[in-house]
Amino acid sequence: MRTPARSGTIADVGRRARITRSGAVLGHVLVLAVALATTAGCTVSRQEPGQATAAVADALAQAGSAVETTRLTVRLLDADRVTTPVADAAVLDQVRVLEESTSALTTLVPPDDVSSAQRDAGLVAVADATREVVAARAWVAREAGGDLSEAGAVPLTASELQADLARAADDLDTALALAGGA
Amino acid sequence: MKRLLGVALGILTAIGGFVDIGDLVTNAVVGSRFGLSLVWVVVVGVVGICLFASMSGRVAAVSGRATFEIIRERLGPRAAGANLAASFAINLLTLTAEVGGIALALHLASSVEPRLWIPVAAFAVWLVLWRVKFQVMENVAGLLGLLLVGFGVALFLLGPDWGELLRQAVPPSPPATEHVATYWYYAVALFGAAMTPYEVFFFSSGAVEEGWTAKDLAQNRVNVLVGFPLGGLLSVAIAACAAVVLLPAGIEVSSLSQIVLPVAEAGGTLLLALVIVGIVAATFGAALETALSSGYTLAQYLGWSWGKFRRPARAARFHVTMVVALLLAVAILMTSVDPVAVTEMSVVFSAVALPLTYVPILLVANDPEYMGEHVNGRATNALGMVYLVIVVAAAVAAIPLMIATGAGS
Amino acid sequence: MSRDDSPPTGVRVVDVRLHLLSRQVLDVDGEPVTTVDDLELVAADAPEDGRRDAVPGEPAEVGAILTGPVLLTRLLGGRPPASRWEPVPWSDVGHVGTAIELTVQADSLDVHWTEDWLREHVVGRIPGGRHDPEEES
Amino acid sequence: MILGDLLDARVLGPGGENLGFLVDVRLALDTLPDGGPSDRDGRHHPGGAAGEADPDDAHPDDRALSQGVRRRDRVGRARVVGVLVSPRTGTSFLGYERTDVTAPWPVPQLVRRRHRGTFLVPWDDVAAVAPGEVRLAAGYRREDAALP
Numbered sequence: 001m002r003t004p005a006r007s008g009t010i011a012d013v014g015r016r017a018r019i020t021r022s023g024a025v026l027g028h029v030l031v032l033a034v035a036l037a038t039t040a041g042c043t044v045s046r047q048e049p050g051q052a053t054a055a056v057a058d059a060l061a062q063a064g065s066a067v068e069t070t071r072l073t074v075r076l077l078d079a080d081r082v083t084t085p086v087a088d089a090a091v092l093d094q095v096r097v098l099e100e101s102t103s104a105l106t107t108l109v110p111p112d113d114v115s116s117a118q119r120d121a122g123l124v125a126v127a128d129a130t131r132e133v134v135a136a137r138a139w140v141a142r143e144a145g146g147d148l149s150e151a152g153a154v155p156l157t158a159s160e161l162q163a164d165l166a167r168a169a170d171d172l173d174t175a176l177a178l179a180g181g182a
Numbered sequence: 183m184k185r186l187l188g189v190a191l192g193i194l195t196a197i198g199g200f201v202d203i204g205d206l207v208t209n210a211v212v213g214s215r216f217g218l219s220l221v222w223v224v225v226v227g228v229v230g231i232c233l234f235a236s237m238s239g240r241v242a243a244v245s246g247r248a249t250f251e252i253i254r255e256r257l258g259p260r261a262a263g264a265n266l267a268a269s270f271a272i273n274l275l276t277l278t279a280e281v282g283g284i285a286l287a288l289h290l291a292s293s294v295e296p297r298l299w300i301p302v303a304a305f306a307v308w309l310v311l312w313r314v315k316f317q318v319m320e321n322v323a324g325l326l327g328l329l330l331v332g333f334g335v336a337l338f339l340l341g342p343d344w345g346e347l348l349r350q351a352v353p354p355s356p357p358a359t360e361h362v363a364t365y366w367y368y369a370v371a372l373f374g375a376a377m378t379p380y381e382v383f384f385f386s387s388g389a390v391e392e393g394w395t396a397k398d399l400a401q402n403r404v405n406v407l408v409g410f411p412l413g414g415l416l417s418v419a420i421a422a423c424a425a426v427v428l429l430p431a432g433i434e435v436s437s438l439s440q441i442v443l444p445v446a447e448a449g450g451t452l453l454l455a456l457v458i459v460g461i462v463a464a465t466f467g468a469a470l471e472t473a474l475s476s477g478y479t480l481a482q483y484l485g486w487s488w489g490k491f492r493r494p495a496r497a498a499r500f501h502v503t504m505v506v507a508l509l510l511a512v513a514i515l516m517t518s519v520d521p522v523a524v525t526e527m528s529v530v531f532s533a534v535a536l537p538l539t540y541v542p543i544l545l546v547a548n549d550p551e552y553m554g555e556h557v558n559g560r561a562t563n564a565l566g567m568v569y570l571v572i573v574v575a576a577a578v579a580a581i582p583l584m585i586a587t588g589a590g591s
Numbered sequence: 592m593s594r595d596d597s598p599p600t601g602v603r604v605v606d607v608r609l610h611l612l613s614r615q616v617l618d619v620d621g622e623p624v625t626t627v628d629d630l631e632l633v634a635a636d637a638p639e640d641g642r643r644d645a646v647p648g649e650p651a652e653v654g655a656i657l658t659g660p661v662l663l664t665r666l667l668g669g670r671p672p673a674s675r676w677e678p679v680p681w682s683d684v685g686h687v688g689t690a691i692e693l694t695v696q697a698d699s700l701d702v703h704w705t706e707d708w709l710r711e712h713v714v715g716r717i718p719g720g721r722h723d724p725e726e727e728s
Numbered sequence: 729m730i731l732g733d734l735l736d737a738r739v740l741g742p743g744g745e746n747l748g749f750l751v752d753v754r755l756a757l758d759t760l761p762d763g764g765p766s767d768r769d770g771r772h773h774p775g776g777a778a779g780e781a782d783p784d785d786a787h788p789d790d791r792a793l794s795q796g797v798r799r800r801d802r803v804g805r806a807r808v809v810g811v812l813v814s815p816r817t818g819t820s821f822l823g824y825e826r827t828d829v830t831a832p833w834p835v836p837q838l839v840r841r842r843h844r845g846t847f848l849v850p851w852d853d854v855a856a857v858a859p860g861e862v863r864l865a866a867g868y869r870r871e872d873a874a875l876p
Contacts (some may be wrong), residue, residue: 058591065434072431072443082446083454084292090439097436245689246794247615254626256822259665263614313719393792428692485615485626485658486706494720496622498709501720545822548831550611552689556793563832570832599758599804606812607731607753609823630731635807645729645808645846647854648865653755655804657730665732670859677731686801687757689794 026108052108052115053179056122059104060176063126066094067169070133071162073136077143078158084120084144091137118179125175129168189485192401195324196409199462201416202281202468204276204375204529206330206461207522209417210441211590212368212436215360217350221418223369225377228414230569235385235406237562238543242386243394245552249386250482255543265538266483270476272535273380273489275528277472278511281307282521283465286438288295291458297518304459304512307469311504316490323467329460334419336448336457342426350425357429359530367583367590370576371526374533376414377573382539383475387482391489423448437522530584540573603685615690616656616679618697624679627691628662631655631678653681656691677701730816733859739813742855742866748815750862752823754848758804811854811862812873814846826875 073090076082082090105123110116139161213222242248244498247255250269254262284297284307294298310319348353356365385402392398427444435441438461446454474490477500481488488500515521544566547558558566584590605611607630616624632645633654645651659677664670685694714720731753739747812826824836825843853868 003313013422020519061432062436064432064436065436067442068431068433069443072427072433072447076443076446081450082443086290086439086442086446086458088293089290090437090443093437093439243793246792247689251615251626258608259613259628259662263666312717313722390794393794395792399793481623482615483626484662485623487623493723494717495710495715498706498714501714502709544832545835549829558831566830597760600761601801603757603759603801603803604809605755605757606823607755607824607876608735609752609826609875611755612731632731632808635805636804647857647862648852651729651808651851653808661730661732670730670732681806682815684850713741 021066050180051111051119052112055104055108056115056118056179057176059101060125060172060179062104063098063101063129064169064176066097066133067129067165067172070094070136071165071169074136074139074161074165077140080138084140087140088137088144091133091140092109093134095130095137098126098133102127103131114124118175121178125168125171128171132161132164132168136165189401189404192405193409193412195208195321196405197412197416198324198327198330198464199320199467199471200410200413201327201330201464202509203465203525204376204378204532205417206283206420206441206464207435207438207525208368208371208375208529209421209426210428211435211526212372213421213482214428214440216356216365217367217425217429218349218418218422219354219356220365220369220372221351221421222354223372224376224414224417224421226572227373228411228579229565230572231375231377231381232406232410233562233565233569234382234540234543235410236403237547237558237566238382238386238539239389239394239402239406240399240453240556241543241547241552241565242389243399244554244556245546246390246393247477247552248390248482249383249539249543250479251485251538252546254483256542256546262483266479268535269379269479269538272528272531273383273472273476273479274507274510275524276378276380277469277476277507278527279525279528280465280469280472281508281523282515282524283512284462284469286521286535287458287461287465290439290442291455291462294522297516300512300515303466303469304508307466307473308505308508310470310567311473311490312494312501319470320467323463323470327460327464327467329466330416330420331458332449332453332460333416333423333446334371335446336453337419337422337426339448339453340423340426340444342422347422347425361587363583364587364590366579367530367587370533370580370583371529373572373591374531374536374580375529375575377419377536378529378532378577379535379539380472380475382543383478384471385476387489391491423521473504473508477501477504481519487494526589530580530589533580535577536573537577541570544570603687611691616658617690617692619685619692619694620696620698621692622697624693624700625656625658625677626662627656628659629657629665631657631676655680656684663679679685685705729757729857733857734811734862737857737860737862739811739849740861740863742864742868744863747864748813748845750811751843751846752812754812756809757801757806759801760804764800772792777831791825808851810871812846812848816842821856823875826873848870848873849850 006171070091073082073087077084077087102123105119105126108119110119192584209224238249241252245252250266253265256262257265266384281300281303282296284303285296288294288299288303289296336508356362382458389399389402394402420441423444427447428435428440433440440453442461445457478488480486480503481497481500484499486499489497491505492500494501544558546552547566548563550557600672611630612627614627616627631654632651634643634645635650635652655676655678657676657678660671660675661677675679677695679700683695683700684691686692703708734750734753737750739750740746763764765776814825820859824839825846829836848871849868850871853865854862856863857864
């Protein structure tokens with residue numbers, strides 16, 4: 001057959017044409033995605049100056065959720081409505097959430113004095129909450145039959161623990177109000 | 183009588199098989215943050231998956247070709263190859279989420295570290311794929327998954343203010359504390375969770391392998407049209423439990439352990455134990471389906487022999503693909519990534535990938551070359567086009583919303 | 592060529608991309624073999640032994656279904672040397688429907704080496720690899 | 729020659745003018761009488777387990793639906809009829825411009841519009857094939873692209 005000599009030119013033209021076509025489609029898709037992303041991005045409050053304050057509020061809301069989860073878990077375990085593996089897992093998960101809140105606050109660079117004060121208040125409240133949740137985990141372990149009775153920091157009763165957790169939750173709320181959160 | 187039993191079994195497994203880790207996590211997260219104000223999305227998603235699954239089942243049964251064979255035929259090797267890469271990656275993400283879900287649920291049952299459960303769970307999935315008669319595994323996983331009805335029981339035991347729940351749902355009224363972009367982000371995630379594409383690969387491949395007759399097709403349509411809406415009701419119950427117990431306490435769901443707390447509150451340890459078994463079964467069943475789907479997509483694109491009815495040696499590349507997918511899933515989980523985060527990611531990307539499978543199925547369902555007299559009717563096509571718009575809109579919006587909201591935080 | 596010599600009863604017009612390319616190829620037992628990645632065109636009415644390549648403008652017909660590396664080059668451009676084609680002779684094709692059905696068994700074709708290799712060296716060696724999942728064990 | 733050389737190639741007229749892209753190749757398949765020596769009954773599904781049985785006299789409800797379209801004619805040679813040229817390329821693999829499928833509205837209508845002007849050139853009129861480029865002979869014919 002009159003097979004084309006592989007003289008390059010024609011072959012290259014054809015191939016290039018093909019590559020350009022698929023490249024053009026990909027290009028359109030990318031442009032569309034970026035355009036959408038930027039327009040959508042503009043509508044969100046994160047882009048505004050109160051960024052640091054919002055980040056503090058987010059971290060505190062997260063911590064608040066963790067403390068409330070722990071309170072619920074302790075109440076359920078005390079009423080024998082939840083199994084100890086679930087209770088232990090639930091509280092352990094909350095310890096991790098509080099770690100995240102802490103690192104969110106510690107890695108934040110507050111741009112001004114106001115947000116700096118908010119951050120510091122938040123750090124104190126989260127540290128306090130972490131202590132209480134860790135204590136709750138020890139209490140759960142003891143309820144599960146782990147021999148931790150020697151550990152001095154473990155609250156003796158569920159109601160003591162609940163009171164501590166409630167105080168920690170209130171402190172978080174106060175700090176959150178300071179950061180303008182609901 | 184036996185026939186009735188078969189229908190009942192089919193419906194029950196469809197209900198149990200509807201909920202997977204994606205539905206579980208997304209519904210609980212949404213319930214704890216938005217109450218029932220996103221229930222409408224579940225309704226839209228359930229109608230969509232009914233339409234999509236029954237259409238792909240019909241296409242597969244009539245044409246004798248499974249979904250990814252059709253995608254390759256219609257889109258050609260290049261576009262279908264891109265589609266394959268995306269679908270396979272997202273399916274792998276879903277598989278990872280399901281295996282992680284099994285491990286988390288077993289952690290709740292045993293308090294043994296999830297990291298130790300991950301390889302065990304993956305091995306068990308492989309063993310079942312390798313050895314167990316398919317009908318058996320599908321029915322066992324589906325029926326045990328039905329224990330998730332415990333969420334519905336819990337909702338009644340909680341005795342919520344039904345009027346208030348209804349007010350949240352109709353008209354949808356999201357809490358003022360949440361940003362509107364976050365609301366829509368979770369709407370897309372919930373839609374992706376209800377309409378996960380792997381169910382369609384799975385469903386259509388089954389139809390081809392089993393060589394469905396008109397009778398089989400009719401029965402499967404019943405399974406889908408009755409089972410999936412009831413499964414959707416289960417999803418709503420999960421969201422409602424979170425909305426009743428967690429939302430007022432200001433708890434935002436970020437882990438599986440929080441999802442089951444409302445059940446414990448309502449029904450105590452017994453109901454809790456049943457629900458945990460249900461979660462293990464539902465995620466295990468979904469892990470089987472997603473692992474199979476990874477084999478189906480690749481094998482169908484490349485024309486390999488595939489299928490659960492073949493001896494593994496008669497579908498060697500198919501089985502090797504599934505093993506590789508499971509190993510990849512384990513490797514991802516072993517980087518100590520949070521399975522719940524993987525799940526949230528997987529449902530959003532499922533929404534992104536939906537048009538890739540939905541569009542070819544819709545087109546082929548209208549092609550007389552494939553379908554003969556069984557082409558779509560007018561009503562199906564009208565609904566099909568409405569969903570085409572919804573599916574494309576969700577896919578286009580998903581990633582911008584994800585970036586804008588910082589993945590919903 | 593082992594095509595049986597019954598006279599054609601008619602003609603069916605198909606478009607390659609629409610009806611043949613990327614279709615599933617099944618062997619005589621219904622086992623999937625491959626997909627149609629490309630087709631080789633040869634000169635029509637050539638002597639049996641000396642098959643000639645197709646020439647534009649002169650009668651041409653399909654000589655073989657090609658699979659294997661041809662897929663990769665169709666994706667990425669270029670074309671593999673003829674020695675790397677994995678051909679299934681068109682004379683082995685029986686039916687053309689939503690799948691292409693062959694009149695021979697997959698094992699008699701040499702387009703299967705990856706499957707065979709994995710079967711012999713990996714899957715067949717794992718306990719249960721040759722077990723029929725539908726039989727009670 | 730392989731088909732990959734032809735598909736998506738640029739199509740040039742005898743004078744080198746650009747006519748569009750080669751979107752498809754048309755073949756004529758000889759159909760053979762069914763039930764010949766190479767025909768076998770009782771193999772309808774890839775699934776071995778479900779694939780047995782199904783005698784042809786079974787009740788229609790008990791036969792796999794896919795039998796209706798899966799096995800069409802037994803075919804013989806596949807001769808090249810001609811090449812299809814579209815002024816544009818891309819979505820043509822859907823083939824709507826060559827069939828009379830109208831559903832789902834409005835997809836076929838839009839695709840058809842995009843491929844208006846697609847025509848069939850008989851293989852006799854193809855003068856030369858080079859990678860990425862097909863040249864037509866002088867006095868080439870443009871025929872209707874519709875599939876019969």
